[in-house]
Amino acid sequence: MAWLLVDNSNTRTKFALGDAGGLLEARTWIPTAEISAAVLETKFAGWEFEGTLLCSVVPEKARILRDHLVKHGPVHPLTWKSAMGLEIDYPNPEQIGADRLANAIGVTARHGAPAIVIDFGTAVTFDVVSAGPAYCGGVIAPGLGAMQDYLGKRTALLPQIELEEPASAIGKSTVEAMRAGAVFGYRGLVREIVAKLRIEMGGNPVIVATGGDAGLIARGLPEIGAVDPDLTLEGLRLAALMNLA
Numbered sequence: 001m002a003w004l005l006v007d008n009s010n011t012r013t014k015f016a017l018g019d020a021g022g023l024l025e026a027r028t029w030i031p032t033a034e035i036s037a038a039v040l041e042t043k044f045a046g047w048e049f050e051g052t053l054l055c056s057v058v059p060e061k062a063r064i065l066r067d068h069l070v071k072h073g074p075v076h077p078l079t080w081k082s083a084m085g086l087e088i089d090y091p092n093p094e095q096i097g098a099d100r101l102a103n104a105i106g107v108t109a110r111h112g113a114p115a116i117v118i119d120f121g122t123a124v125t126f127d128v129v130s131a132g133p134a135y136c137g138g139v140i141a142p143g144l145g146a147m148q149d150y151l152g153k154r155t156a157l158l159p160q161i162e163l164e165e166p167a168s169a170i171g172k173s174t175v176e177a178m179r180a181g182a183v184f185g186y187r188g189l190v191r192e193i194v195a196k197l198r199i200e201m202g203g204n205p206v207i208v209a210t211g212g213d214a215g216l217i218a219r220g221l222p223e224i225g226a227v228d229p230d231l232t233l234e235g236l237r238l239a240a241l242m243n244l245a
């Protein structure tokens with residue numbers, strides 16, 4: 001039995017099929033801004049699935065996704081009330097972004113707990129899972145892409161740039177200087193936040209990175225034990241097993 005797994009995040013919406021054994025070959029993504037009923041009509045030709053695990057942090061798009069996918073079978077929206085195999089140690093759990101819950105499920109199953117999972121998406125999120133395992137909370141910081149877009153939009157002379165490894169910290173052009181600010185700046189942000197989280201957590205958590213910019217930033221950070229690009233989708237696959245099977 002296969003399920004459709006949907007990670008409806010702010011920049012990209014990722015789709016994959018998964019079953020009890022793992023993620024399957026079928027994968028695709030679309031820019032979240034482009035999701036519409038018409039686009040979804042043609043998206044899953046040839047994909048066979050019994051139901052959908054829908055993880056959304058974009059309510060307006062979640063409604064469009066649900067209204068379309070319910071024609072293919074049951075749709076389970078991931079919330080703090082879903083079966084997750086984790087306790088939740090958080091005062092107001094309905095606030096927690098569903099993608100953060102998916103990451104907590106994924107990291108616990110694939111890398112163990114205690115853990116810190118860092119998702120370099122539109123926002124950079126840090127989520128802490130205790131040995132329990134329990135979801136404990138974390139940190140929300142601006143994402144690299146968002147920060148670069150903001151500089152491009154709010155200044156007269158700074159361009160929109162492609163993020164890549166800077167040649168040196170002393171930038172010799174506007175673009176090189178912006179790359180140094182983004183990449184070295186983010187590595188510093190991650191280092192400081194991880195150090196603070198580790199002190200508050202105690203013990204020796206595994207530290208795993210995922211999300212669009214994970215590879216670029218983790219490359220220069222020995223603190224990060226692993227980059228796991230499929231962590232969110234794997235969390236959703238496990239949530240499907242617990243809530244749809």
Ligand SMILES: Nc1ncnc2c1ncn2[C@@H]1O[C@H](COP(=O)(O)OP(=O)(O)O)[C@@H](O)[C@H]1O
Pocket residue numbers: 009010011012013120121122123143144145146163211212213
């Ligand atoms: N093809 C791509 N399209 C959009 N963003 C990309 C792409 N490849 C890498 N990125 C980077 O990934 C980030 C978005 O990561 P992603 O994990 O898709 O975000 P979200 O989960 O919030 O939708 C952007 O900041 C961008 O720098």
Ligand SMILES: CC(C)(COP(=O)(O)O)[C@@H](O)C(=O)NCCC(=O)O
Pocket residue numbers: 009010011057095096097098099100119121122123124125140143
């Ligand atoms: C923090 C987020 C914006 C991250 O979204 P993403 O970068 O994955 O698109 C999202 O998880 C969210 O909207 N969360 C709700 C607030 C919270 O988690 O406290």
Ligand SMILES: [K+]
Pocket residue numbers: 009010099119121122211232
């Ligand atoms: K995400």
